[in-house]
Amino acid sequence: MNKFADTLRQNRRFLISTHVQPDGDGIGSEIALYHHLKKTGKEAWVINPSPTPEKFEVIDPSRIIQVFSSGLKVPEVDAVIIVDTNEVKMLGTLAPVVENLKVPILFVDHHVKELQDTSGHLIDEKSGSSGEIVYRFIKSEGTELTFEMAQALYVAILTDTGNFRFQRTSPSTHETVADLLRTGVKPEQVFQSVFGKDSAEKLRLLGKTLQTLKLECQGQFAWVSISKSDRDQSQATIEDTESFIGHLTVLRDVKIVALFREEDNGTTKLSLRGLHNQPVVEIAKKFGGGGHKFAAGAKIQKPIQETVDLVLKEVSSKL
Ligand SMILES: [Mn+2]
Secondary structure, eight states: HHHHHHHHHOOOEEEEEESSSHHHHHHHHHHHHHHHHHHOEEEEEEESSOOGGGGGGGGGGGEEEEETTTTSSOOSSSSEEEEESSSSGGGGGGHHHHTTOOOOOEEEESSOOOOOOOTTTEEEEEETTTHHHHHHHHHHTTOOOHHHHHHHHHHHHHTTTTTTTTTOOHHHHEEEEEHTTTOOOOOHHHHHHHSSSOHHHHHHHHHHHHHOOOOETTTEEEEEOHHHHHHHTTTTOOOOOOGGGGGGGGGGGOOOOEEEOOOOOOOOOEEEEOTOOOHHHHHHHHHEEEEOOSSSEEEESOHHHHHHHHHHHHHHHHH
16 A cells, blocks of 8 residues: 555646446545545546446535546646556546556556556455545545545445445445444435436336346356347436346346347447356456456457357356
């Protein structure tokens, strides 16, 4: 943690960002870090490659986040802090811009390490969320947590631990959350802000998607698919589909679940979840993706049916 803290201390101007299609953990970690930097007398900007989903607007009541576009002037900074990924390429269109700044890039992350040398970064694969890493750092620096920082971190931890049920949820997770609640964070209010925002279009597409359910490998592998035409007809958004895979994890006896989504350009987005200690990240890596041990994904440059066949073959060899 020291080298990371030193870099922050020795510099003055910071750009903070997270991966495309940002989640609660990425956005929450950014906002907490932003306030920490401001409170320690630094200048900071949060610029993301994608807009903040409406359900995460509760994290950023002061509208600190800017969305990158070719017209946006990126400020001159001394260093860039990227949260919730350890690959610059995950920043999409912002990635080349960040690389061209030619300043140190610091990662704060809990995904499987893609970096060769992690010194100087805050990377902890055992952490249930990036938010917990940010919390530990902020506490170690002695910065006082405000309500706004605490609420941002609460959303980060709540969402990334699957409402405190995923494997990396630890005693430390709950101790952290206890501290956050003491600043006045209201769980019911936050839950409604984040999870009580679904549209009828989303629920209809979910219904249609669940109808595609198939079971293979003696019921140990379950998968669903979403075609582009179903997405278009439903008028649901891409982001609406992100939570669909969670609905498969309640199936009896299932060890691996997958969601195949046909993208606008005819390629396929694969999402995987492993249950009962069944890792899936190696399967995702086989298709050029990555992620966490038990939650991973890949963008595959093939039509959906061909992708299903290839993944089914790979999954069968693991089960
Ligand atoms: Mn995360």
